[in-house]
Structures are given as structure tokens and as C-alpha cells.
Amino acid sequence: MGMICAATTLAQDSIPWISLKKIAEEGYYQNHGFTKGPVSIGLIIDQQVSDQEKHFLKINNANINYLYLTDYIKGDTLYKTGDHFPFASRPLHFWDFILHIQKTPKNTDSLLLTLDKSGESLIYNLKIYSHRELDIVKSWELLLYGGVFAFSMIFTVGFTVLGIMKKEKHNYVFASFILISTFWLYNNNGIWFQTLWPNDVRLQHISRTSLSTLSIGFFVYYFITFYRKFIGTRALILFKAFIIYLITRIAFILITPRLYDNVNLKYIFQIIGTPLLGAGILFFLIYLIKFYNKKEFIFHNLGFTIYFVFLAKETLKLLGLEIIAFADADQYISIFSQFFLIAMFSSANIQQYRSNKKRKFEMQLEETHKKDVEISEKIMEAQEHERSTIGKNIHDQVGGLLSAMKIKMETLKVKKNDPSLNNEMNQFIEIIDKCSDELHAIVDDLVPPEFDHQDFSDILFNRIAMIENATQIEIHYNPSPVKIDSQIGIKLYRIISELITNSIKHAQCTLINISILKDRGMLHINYNDNGIGIDMVQVKKKHGINNIYSRVKFMNGTIDSKSVPGKTSFYIQIPL
DSSP states (O other): OHHHHHHHTSOGGGSOEEEHHHHHHHOEEEEEEEOSSOEEEEEEEOOOOSSOEEEEEEOOOTTOSEEEEEETTTOOEEEEEOTTSOGGGSSSSSSSOEEEEEEOTTOOEEEEEEEEOTTSEEEEEEEEEEHHHHHHHHHHHHHHHHHHHHHHHHHHHHHHHHHHHHTOHHHHHHHHHHHHHHHHHHHHTTHHHHHTOTTOHHHHHHHHHHHHHHHHHHHHHHHHHHTGGGOOHHHHHHHHHHHHHHHHHHHHHHHOTTGGGOHHHHHHHHHHHHHHHHHHHHHHHHHHGGGTTOGGGHHHHHHHHHHHHHHHHHHHHHTTOOOSTTGGGHHHHHHHHHHHHHHHHHHHHHHHHHHHHHHHHHHHHHHHHHHHHHHHHHHHHHHHHHHHHHHHHIIIIIHHHHHHHHHHHHHHHHHHOOHHHHHHHHHHHHHHHHHHHHHHHHHHHHSOOOOSSSOHHHHHHHHHHHHHHHHOOEEEEOOOOOOOOHHHHHHHHHHHHHHHHHIIIIIOOSEEEEEEEEETTEEEEEEEEOSSOOOHHHHTTSHHHHHHHHHHHHTTOEEEEEEETTEEEEEEEEEO
């Protein structure tokens, strides 16, 4: 009672006085920051009423150590309560301190409200309610807190199950964060005091700081887990050091059970620990900017930003600084922030789940395409091997027989020396020569040239020269050195050979232009002729044109074709 007597003997001018009417209309919000002693507020009951009325003074802070309401004139103590007393001893069993005030008709009284949270930050918001108004507020708060609690528990279970199914660590961590942060929010508003440990004062004190620190710790750990691939070594060391600091903070509270009874020790603990906490949160906010260019993390980035800003607000609030316009509604801002934060991160995780599913599907498609390419490569290699084998067999066997036949006929011609048969034998030898020429042309088509020891442009030039001699079609091609892989060279050789063959067979052309340019990892092929034009839809059904398109697609290239009377053109791009 000594403290109360001292408070009541203070000069009236040194105490802020406010009427209950003004509190009822506007409320009375104050943030004193860290305090070293009690704070007193004078309450003037100046309303004239006809009958006695019961009103309730709601403090809106469930964590005030000592709270006294006294009659300023008589010095009588009306209420003596606070966080240092069992919850069951509070005047009205609801999570905030609610003091019953009786209004007497035609009487003006003065009350003195003394709040003591020495060594800690003192924040309060006074409200006056009638009995009916208080019931409405209690119903509204029960609905609000109950709804957010149910919402939080659903998502805690949901992310835990998701973590089990997907075996993703960050889902477990986020589920733990939802659970702990919900406990912190409800404990900070005194709800757990009333429901879980109404008579354990020490647990009330320990849980206050421990749950808030655990909530921040799990959130930071979730941040590290989620962005692990993108966090540098030095930054990771700092993040882990911050988590160690949070663990040390909890350990200090647990091993110092009388901390909340020692004002000086408590003040030092808060005045050193709070700025360190704020510095760590500020570092996280600055580091988060690094990830804002990653569009796939847009919801996560927004969620992390909101929560770190919320933590920064809470830290500044402890230091007596307010950064929001509606500080008196902070109780509801905190719970709506919790709701919005869980919704935001849930949306972010759903987005990530869809992105991962899409990425996995794309990877499966890519893997399927890769396997298709490998199979196609093997088929083409087998085809080339088969063509080469057939070509060599034709050259060696049929070519050998034709050569032997020619030698035999020339020998027979000399041996018989019959003028009447010479003309027929010469015609027969000429047919054999034509067969040999056709045979060599077929062999050249079947057997691919050797690219290991020749430049692609030289090989193509020789092929074009042979076609020009055989067909009398003018082909313009200015060879420039193009060194490419033999497998790609064979495919390009087949593509250009097929284009020339199609021009000869279908276009009735007299001129073909070919240009090949290698630039910045791409091979550009321009091909056109001056023929009558071809029906691209019908020609694409042909085996030869299909082979061209298949080979270009197989090499991840592109092909554009146009055809009008007088010009048919193909533009092909192949990545090297």
C-alpha cells in the first residue's frame, strides 16, 4: 500500500486527468515505452445520472504487472490486481483487465488508476462500456479470436500433412510457425492465462517473452529454409547467429525465474535485447529486397515483408514509437495481421505447389523429349549405317560385276575383231558405262561423306558440282569455311540434298541459290529456286519433305518455307 499512498499524495497537477465521458467517446491510448516506475491517470466521473449505473473500465492490456484503482478523495483501494497475481483473482474473468465502476446519481467522483510495469514497456488503451456494450464487445472478440484460432489450426494441420506428403522441410517449419505465433498472439492478449494456467504467475511471465521469441525464431528459420538456395554463406552465418541469439534469450528467461521481479535487471534485459531484435529484423527486411526480382516468389516476398514490417512495428512500439495511425486499435490489427499473413503464405505455398507441379510436368516432357531424341538419334544412326552398308555392298558387288562385264566385252571385241559386231558391242559397253554412272550416283546418295577430315562447305560444293554436271541446272553456292560436328554435318548434308532433289523433281527450275552462314552459335541456311512453285501442303505429305522437317525439328531448329510461281524458298536455323 506504500506505493499507492505515494501515488495518491502526488500533486494533482502532475497527474493527467480525463473524464470517463471522454474515455467512453474516444478512448484513451498511451504508449510510455520502457518505464522505471508506476504511471497514474486521474479519472473524473462527472456524468449526472438519475439511477445508479454500472459501467466497466476495460484496460486492453493483459500484461500489466500491478494495477490499482483507488478513490482519489478518500484513498480507499477499490481494486488491486495485475499480471503478478493469479488470473482467477481478476475482477471480471475475461482476458483483459475489466474494472467495475458504479456511478452514483448527482455525484462527481475522482478515481486514480495506477499502472505499474516497471522495467518493461507500458502500453494501454482505456475504454468505458455499459453492461450491454461489454457483452457485445466480448461476443465480438470471442467470435474473432475463435475464428482466427480455428483458421490457424486448420492450416497448421494442412501444412503438416503437406510436409509429410511432399517431404518438404519448409512446410513443417511453417506449420510450427503458425502454431507458435497463434499461441503468442493469444497469450499476449491474456487468453491462455485464463484457459491454461490461470494460477501459475511464473508461467504467465515466462510464456510472454518465450512465445514471442519462439514465433520470431520459427519465422526466421522458415525464411532461411525457403530461400536456402539463394542465401550466401556470410548472410547464412548472420541468420543463424540471430537464431542463436533468440535461443539464448529464451534460455536466459528460463534460468532466471525471478527476472520479472527485479525491475533493474528486467529493464537492462529489455533495453539491450529489444534494439538487437530490431536490428536483426531490419537486416532481414533489407536482405529480402534481393528476392523481389523473382516473380515466382511474389506471394512469399509479400508475406515475409508484411510480417517483418509487423515485427518492426512491434519492436518500435516497445521503444515507445508508433508508426501506424490506428495505434489504439492495435489489438485487432495484430489478429487481422495473423489472419492475413496465414492466408498470404497459404496462397504462396499453393502457388509454389502449382509451379512445382508445372515444373515437374515440364521436366517430364523434357525428359520424354530427350528420350525421343535419343531414340530418333539411334534410328537415324541405324538408317545411316544401313544406307552406308547397302551403298558399299552395291559399290563393291554390283559395281564390281559391271566393271568385269565391261572388261569382258572390250576383250571380246578385240578378240573377235568382227566389224559387223563392233557397233553393237560399243553400244553395249556404253550402256554399261551409264549403269556405272547411275550406280555411283546411287552410292553417293547412300554413303555419307567423311566429315572428320573435310570441311562441310567443301563436301557440299563437291556434291553440288556433281549435280550440276548431271542435270545442267545452275546452282549458285559460294563456299565459306563451316566447321561442324560430323553428326550435324550428315543431317545438314541430307537436308540440302533433299531440297535439291525436290527442286529437280517438282519445281522444273533452272537456277538454285544456296547460302550458309554460321553466326553466334546458329547456322543459317537460305535456299531458293526459280521453279514453277510447289503446293507446300501436298509436298509436306511426301516422304522427302517430311524427312527435311523431321531432321530440322530433331536438331531443335526452325524452318520457314514459301512458294509462289517463279520462286520457292526455305529458311532454316539450326543451333550448334
